Amino acid sequence: MEDTNQPLDADLGSRPGGQNLRFTEPVRSDLLETSKWAMFFAVLIFIALGFVLIGSLFVMAAGSSGAIVGILMVIIYGGLMFFPGWYYYKFSTSTRQALEHDNNMSLEEGFANLKHFYRFIGILIIVVIGLYVLFAVAGIAFLSSGNFPGQD
Amino acid sequence: MEILDNQFAQEPGADGLQVTRNMKVNWLSTAKWAMFLTVITFIYLGFAVLAMFVVMPMMGTALAMSGQSELAGMIESAGAAFIIFALAVLGVMFMINLFHLRFSNGIQRAMQYDSQEAFESAWRNLRNYFRWNGIITIAIIAIYVIALIFLGSMAASRPDF
Numbered sequence: 584m585e586d587t588n589q590p591l592d593a594d595l596g597s598r599p600g601g602q603n604l605r606f607t608e609p610v611r612s613d614l615l616e617t618s619k620w621a622m623f624f625a626v627l628i629f630i631a632l633g634f635v636l637i638g639s640l641f642v643m644a645a646g647s648s649g650a651i652v653g654i655l656m657v658i659i660y661g662g663l664m665f666f667p668g669w670y671y672y673k674f675s676t677s678t679r680q681a682l683e684h685d686n687n688m689s690l691e692e693g694f695a696n697l698k699h700f701y702r703f704i705g706i707l708i709i710v711v712i713g714l715y716v717l718f719a720v721a722g723i724a725f726l727s728s729g730n731f732p733g734q735d
Numbered sequence: 736m737e738i739l740d741n742q743f744a745q746e747p748g749a750d751g752l753q754v755t756r757n758m759k760v761n762w763l764s765t766a767k768w769a770m771f772l773t774v775i776t777f778i779y780l781g782f783a784v785l786a787m788f789v790v791m792p793m794m795g796t797a798l799a800m801s802g803q804s805e806l807a808g809m810i811e812s813a814g815a816a817f818i819i820f821a822l823a824v825l826g827v828m829f830m831i832n833l834f835h836l837r838f839s840n841g842i843q844r845a846m847q848y849d850s851q852e853a854f855e856s857a858w859r860n861l862r863n864y865f866r867w868n869g870i871i872t873i874a875i876i877a878i879y880v881i882a883l884i885f886l887g888s889m890a891a892s893r894p895d896f
Binding site for chain 1: 768769771868872
């Protein structure tokens with residue numbers, strides 16, 4: 584039976600602690616400044632994305648295989664740059680709106696976007712390190728296989 | 736307006752923003768990824784310091800061995816200044832990374848011990864992390880712009896061959 588003396592989610596098992604944490608004035612001002620810097624970085628990322636798009640247009644115009652390389656550039660570089668910028672932008676706008684209007688939903692959305700940003704960057708770094716290791720291993724294997732001309 | 740702010744300062748969270756379960760889940764995830772990024776950055780900084788003290792003398796020695804002793808001498812004399820400058824840059828990166836580490840630790844401590852102090856310290860350190868990253872980025876962009884203008888004016892003042 585429901586125990587009305589317990590919090591509603593008392594029987595949900597393991598859950599994050601921090602029952603009594605509060606958004607005090609220092610936390611609010613820190614979050615506000617953080618969101619402003621996040622907007623600054625988002626703008627920089629989108630400017631860089633614009634340069635990538637312009638550069639890929641030049642690549643597409645030049646060379647016979649330029650179109651394919653250009654499209655690949657847009658997809659890979661553009662995609663990899665768009666998401667961090669977008670997450671920072673959403674974090675900044677949601678957090679600022681939440682702090683101005685005391686809107687909990689916006690604040691939750693802001694923190695969710697911050698988490699998405701960190702997760703994206705973390706996975707990106709893992710993939711890049713993995714590719715480096717892969718190429719290093721492939722390079723060493725290629726060099727040590729005695730792959731020289733003239734040998735059987 | 737002041738009365739509203741006073742009310743909030745006296746009863747934080749009562750009429751204002753509340754900490755919810757979704758937020759805490761997102762914070763813990765953010766803190767773990769932030770710790771991962773911090774570790775990767777510290778490893779990178781370690782390799783950079785090693786590379787500086789290993790690669791620079793090697794470059795000078797290689798150039799001396801290849802007979803270009805003048806160039807090697809130049810590299811070695813400029814090497815000390817370059818190493819000091821590079822150490823300063825790495826030092827700044829290290830300090831900025833420390834803020835990130837403290838943010839991650841603060842969030843995890845706040846969740847574990849229900850510590851308002853750790854919670855406030857975490858957001859303060861994340862703010863510092865963003866602030867110093869932003870300042871360094873602005874400085875780098877300014878240096879780029881100045882260098883471009885300087886190079887452009889030099890190129891414009893030279894007679895074309």
